[in-house]
Amino acid sequence: MRISYSWLKERLELGLPPEELVRRLPSVGLEVASLERKGPAFSGVVTAEVLSVAKHPDADRLSLCQVTDGAQTYSVVCGAPNVAAGQKVPFARVGATLPGGKLSKAKIRGVESEGMICSAVELSLGTQASDIMVLDPATAVGVDAAELLGGGDVVLDIEVTPNRPDLLSHLGIARELSICFGLPLRKEVETTLQEDGELKPFPVEILSTGECPRYVGRLIEGVEVKDSPGWLKAKLEAVGLRPVNNVVDITNFILMDAGQPLHAFDADSIEGGRIIVRLAKPGESILALDGKRYPLSPEHLVIADASKPVAIAGVMGGQATSVTAKTKRLFLESAHFAPPGVRRASQALRLRSDSSFRFERGTDVSAAEWASHSAALLISRLCGKSVRVSPPLDVYPGRREPSPIRVAAARINAILGSDFPKADIEGVVERVCAKTSREGDCLVAVPPSWRCDLATPWDLAEEAARVLGYDRIPARVAPAALRPTEELRSHAVSRKSRSRMAALGFHECWSYDFLSVRQVSLLELPEAEQVALTNPLSEDWAVLRPSLAPGLLDAARRNNARAESVRLFEVGKVYRRAGAAVEERTRLAALLLGPMTPAHWRAPKETAGFFDAKAVMADLLSGVPGLRWTASGDGPGNGFAGDHLFLPSNRLFIQAPTGKLLATLGALHPRLARAWEMERQRPVLFEIDLDHLAGLSSPAPVFRAFSPFPSSWRDLSVVVRENVPYEEIEACIRSLRIGELDSVQLVDLYEGSGVPEGKRSLSLRLVFGRPDRTLTDAEVSSAVERILAELKNRFDAALRT
Amino acid sequence: MGMDTSEWLRSFEATRAAADGWNPCETETLEALGRLRLDFLGRGGRLTESLKGLKGLSLDDRRKLGPRAQSLKASLAERIQRRKSELESSLDLSLEKDRVDVTLPALPPGRGRLHPLTLMALEMTDILRRMGFSVADGPLVEDDWHNFGALNIPEHHPARDMQDTFYLKDLPFLLRTHTSPVQIRAMERARPPLRVICPGGRVFRHDQVDATHSAVFHQVECLAVDRGITFADLKGTLDVFMKSLLGPSTKTRFRPSYFQFTEPSAEVDVSCLLCGGKGCPVCKLSGWLEMLGAGVVNPAVFKAVGLDPEEWSGFAFGLGVERLAIMKYRIPDIRLFYENDLRFLRQFDENIV
Known part of the structure; x- marks a missing residue:
């Protein structure tokens, strides 16, 4: 809300300099987004009265005026057509500084001019260049015009929270400052409005009283639509509104001054001479003031005449009934619309206005009546000499009195944990509320009509805290809860796996949850399982990720340019649609790309591959019992949109003891590598379902004795067909249940010359030992013989020579 | 029973001849020297045995022969010691030859x-857990009730403008706009007293992404519900929390604000991390940084989850993880958090001191 400091001062006895006010406002909950100093563009300009106007002897279009500033009379040449005797005007004396320069004595067409009557342009107060600024006739002469016209104004942009629509006006801010800082409000000058009882406003019929609890209408005749006087234009421009004409400007002025939205219709364009407040009919539409046509539906409240909607209630008027230069008769609407309806219409039509902004937050229902009065008064003063104003027609079917709040000062202190004196708390409640009475220890407070946000003792507690000062509430540290705190298991699993991955050399990534449709299609996720957004920020961000892989691939591509060792991981949510629900699961994914280590004189120059990823995943899952690592992923509950990520020949699936798929691992499929511009490299990835993992448990370590006697080992190189999986060979050895066999390690793998085509040589290191003694050579040899014999038997293995 | 003198002498003379015949230069290693020393002077060594044998001789012989044996022991021990020093210094010389350039860069462990x-x-969660809060969580894909309705933000309320929302296509869900629905879920799950945090939960806002706005960000949410909890408890808890997080000299300031789900509500500032409150460009000369939103749980929220606001009271606060990280690490652009550039990711380490 833009607040003009000088305007505010007309409402409030405000002695503080603007900077001081800005400094103090946050303590009562008002944020100032900006402070704009409307520099005094001129000085030495005073208010003056035009005493007489005569023709310039030598120029038709110039006049010679006598002007007084109260102290002295000046002879001035003026070129404006609108100058007239009796006007109050801004007058620049010789020596005044104007935006265009310093004013000196000048001879114009042979006649000396002792100063200049200024236009808005000459004072940088507006855009009207040809006419002089005509001030309010009530203006005193000899006053510094800079002060009066807002030439030296300060405009504050105050952020108003949605619960305080009552602050969306100069009056509202003035009231608030008065309560919070104890500054007196200025009394409004009582001016009586001459109402013409002969004149009858249009009949108003409200069909939706829930949506429109009150409607005040007036008919005004004899209106002359023209430019507003300078002071009015200056005020509107100060708060960021563009002056239109005197009628529209007056409604806008009331909006900004009192917070009540008004609308003036051209009464002659209202068909049938009556107003109906109703829901729109199917098929109706309206050409609004912004020049656009809006289709209306039966959930939109409209103001209609006998045949058509003339305004979208509370949002915007229609062009057909708008006030134009030709308008002579006005119908002035001052209504109260219920917030939800206005908001619904404004959102559905994507149309917002200063009116809808206020109505949807809640306006003061009482203002509908008095704002109409204020507007009519201004119209009768500023829109020509023959204005006739009808009495108001006040249709108020939705009358509701604010409910009183019963609260004791002690209750407020109990909510706040404060120790404010009873009198201070009650003082605030009395200042904030319209009426208070006493009932024992309690105050019964009736909120004012403009404070729709006050309904409970908590609301009044906030008022008390705000006015008396949040900083006066003590800080108390709650006594320790003597209960152990719990960590969610899923959270603990995420936390531990993150730490483990970092320890294993991986850098943690955080990616956005959004993918493009194209990326999701690369993952071959059926459309029925995709979770799409109704309102994505862009096409690239249309679907929620079903896998963490695309995010890591994006990150890998970004880092790939520097040929670094890229080892990344992420822990995050993935999403899959399952019928009418969304399945949301936490996953951990990791990616390896490029050299295993940075280029370094001590480091081997090897590229990360499938088995490096496998090693990392094995480390991460070590200790989890009963996992099954397989080359095919046909397990139930396969929710992985990762199956299509990998080369079929280069992937692994890990099943939990439940049979559910827990993780996948593999080298990226070339199709995807191409999509991510990494064709020549082969990133390896894995993805683990941490929610599944959190459901498993690993036993705590239990000490197992190891032999104090030296162990013996033998290396055994056997040649087997290359299609025999290593896993089977090790399983075969273990199936012999040789108690002395401690471990089997594959220490070398060889294919090539010396080994027959289609076969490979495996070098196995077999380690033997007993807990009670050292084994003899003969015992070890016999065990190795058994193993070799079994391998020959099962796989036709031959000892490599 | 003693050894006779001549037998002793024969043995001693043999030992002396062997000792005298030792050419130190021929013993080239410390190990060989050690063996030689043991051979003569060790327990059971030749000379040691001779000295022990003295005890079996007559007093006269002992007087006559004792000093000779002692002197041989002393001179041999001295020669061994001298050779030891020689060998050690030559070892130093050969070590010198093996010297490496210790300024070569080491390969950092990966x-x-x-x-x-x-x-x-994690840092925030740790502190709050020590202060007695348990961890709670909720889904990122939320329903309207948990994200808005139960938090006293009815449909068509302008407060919804404060949180532009992503909605799901064909499904009655949205992406949660704050971690406050976790409050609702915690209260639905368990009866008070409750002290829970949602540690670094992801939230979404329909906001164009730029240097200071992100469509995805994270909040730490905190809720305490018990009998007799007040605004003063909120102030005290946040004061302790902020001091633990940002340093013992940190000050907090509470300003009135507005959230639908708290009443009274507050915006909480902390003294500027950079200047400590004196005023600098980071805090725009105010000395304060806006840090988080907080308040006393609105009774409407209690009613929404079936708790009696006359019996229970509580406080809640939520703060942005990015916001704090931006201030603490002085990160100029919020997008850096989601670009995953290794040059960025490598910069933030937990130092051990």
């Missing part, structure tokens, strides 16, 4: 890093 937002969230 340790990874946690994301700065993880570090930040």
